[in-house]
Amino acid sequence: MIEAIAHLIHRDYGAIVKDFVKLGFISDGVNLEPILPVLAKVFDQALEGGGAKNLNFQELASDLAQITFDYPFKIPPYFALIIRAIGVLEGIALVGNPDFAIVDEAYPYLTDESPRLRNALRYTIYGKSGVFDAERFIDVMQAFESFITAAKSGGGESMNGDMAELGMLQSQTGYIFPGFLSSASQQTQPIQTRAALAFLLSEKGNFFREFLLGY
Structure with a gap:
């Protein structure tokens, strides 16, 4: 499905x-x-x-x-x-x-490590043409962030793996990417997008970085 x-x-x-x-x-x-x-x-x-x-x-x-x-x-x-x-x-x-x-x-389930879902994740982000879609990639990370946050706020079981750290980034509204200066355009950018990208660049973003590098 x-x-x-x-x-x-x-x-x-x-x-x-x-x-x-x-x-x-x-x-x-x-x-x-x-x-x-x-x-x-x-x-x-x-x-x-x-x-x-x-x-x-x-x-x-x-x-x-x-x-x-x-x-x-x-x-x-x-x-x-x-x-x-x-x-x-x-x-x-x-x-x-x-x-x-x-x-x-459906997006959070694409982070499962099974070969079929890994291929589905690759297809979701790269499509039939094999061209990386940055907006789609951010959508997947944001959806996973929301999933983690909801699971934690609902008192559910803690998530396994380093990706669970993504839920902690939602409150980091003042995050500035390493090597970049804060700008008006960055400050008006949606907080969730900045948090998702912050996670990608953090030590805990291994899953998504390995996925990108391994394509």
């Missing part, structure tokens, strides 16, 4: 169709060519206006359910329950935060 979200971010609909086969939405052996343009239309509509950040999971699920009547596209019973649960939780989150984006909640 996380791999599908990574493909959705870059509108790689050909890869998403294959992801749906893996997830059981489309049976093995089905001709994917007639389904691809239909799914592309549904996803383009879901991403319209703000890209992946604008995605409403519940509305997308409803649109996907409509095409099951005309195409060999199905929703597995186990996934129907997942869709309902995510839809409800997304609705609650949007009440508390109108800017809530379901995509941001």
Whole structure:
């Protein structure tokens, strides 16, 4: 599912169709060519206006359910329950935060060390063209920061690894990067962005630095 979200971010609909086969939405052996343009239309509509950040999971699920009547596209019973649960939780989150984006909640799981998720992280940041996307990279770090902060404030278990230190940077509003002078433009830059970059340059940012250097 996380791999599908990574493909959705870059509108790689050909890869998403294959992801749906893996997830059981489309049976093995089905001709994917007639389904691809239909799914592309549904996803383009879901991403319209703000890209992946604008995605409403519940509305997308409803649109996907409509095409099951005309195409060999199905929703597995186990996934129907997942869709309902995510839809409800997304609705609650949007009440508390109108800017809530379901995509941001998937980003922290990309830091898992499994080969498949490491490849999904690489694809998320570099895309099909293999060009580094700095804004996407910062989005991933900010999402992980928010995840860590929420886990700590909720009294959950402490996070493993050096990346847990990222949650401590949220309060460092006056951070200045080594070798750079503070400027008006830097001071107006979003605090979360500065904190994410500060983490990347800190001793604790090993995971992301190794990821960049190892690509």
